[in-house]
Amino acid sequence: MYKFLVALCIFSIISFQYQINIEATDKYIPAEQIESPDELMGKEQPEKEKSELAIMMQDIDESYKAVEAMSGYYKYKKKQWKIILEAGENIAKITKKVRIKYAKPDDWTYEEQMKLMEVEAKKMAEIAKNTDKEGSLEDQQWQVRRLRQTCAKCHKHLDIHIYPNLYKKEHTEKPPAP
Numbered sequence: 001m002y003k004f005l006v007a008l009c010i011f012s013i014i015s016f017q018y019q020i021n022i023e024a025t026d027k028y029i030p031a032e033q034i035e036s037p038d039e040l041m042g043k044e045q046p047e048k049e050k051s052e053l054a055i056m057m058q059d060i061d062e063s064y065k066a067v068e069a070m071s072g073y074y075k076y077k078k079k080q081w082k083i084i085l086e087a088g089e090n091i092a093k094i095t096k097k098v099r100i101k102y103a104k105p106d107d108w109t110y111e112e113q114m115k116l117m118e119v120e121a122k123k124m125a126e127i128a129k130n131t132d133k134e135g136s137l138e139d140q141q142w143q144v145r146r147l148r149q150t151c152a153k154c155h156k157h158l159d160i161h162i163y164p165n166l167y168k169k170e171h172t173e174k175p176p177a178p
Contacts, residue, residue, distance in 0.1 A: 053102055063087035063094075067147075120146045
């Protein structure tokens with residue numbers, strides 16, 4: 001009897017420690033991305049004032065990251081499907097606002113990518129509403145990739161680097177040609 005209790009106690013400790021380690025890995029910040037010691041202490045740096053468009057895009061990004069974090073799962077729970085549904089609806093709603101308020105009729109590529117992003121977000125929400133259908137998980141994962149492609153094409157077109165610290169260009173002067 002004691003052996004069983006000791007084994008159960010050891011198993012509980014190991015699983016608790018494993019859970020703590022898993023949670024800790026989510027909080028890891030690479031040293032290259034730490035700007036100051038205050039970040040390690042949890043003190044946030046004061047943010048620069050952002051434009052309304054930047055705030056809207058940040059909201060889209062947060063919704064996208066919520067679904068992207070789950071895109072590798074092999075099975076979704078009801079809670080996760082709800083997150084996907086809300087994210088898809090949120091992305092579609094904000095994209096529509098951006099398309100209306102910040103339209104660029106002279107930039108065909110921008111307009112086309114924004115329309116496509118709204119369509120793909122609506123498809124994502126529709127898939128999340130029909131979770132009982134066969135293949136809904138795979139369709140959802142496909143939609144996350146479609147959103148990623150759409151965002152990447154538009155950002156590349158507009159020459160916007162989401163993570164500029166990853167794309168630092170070193171300026172090298174070439175000697176003038178003879």
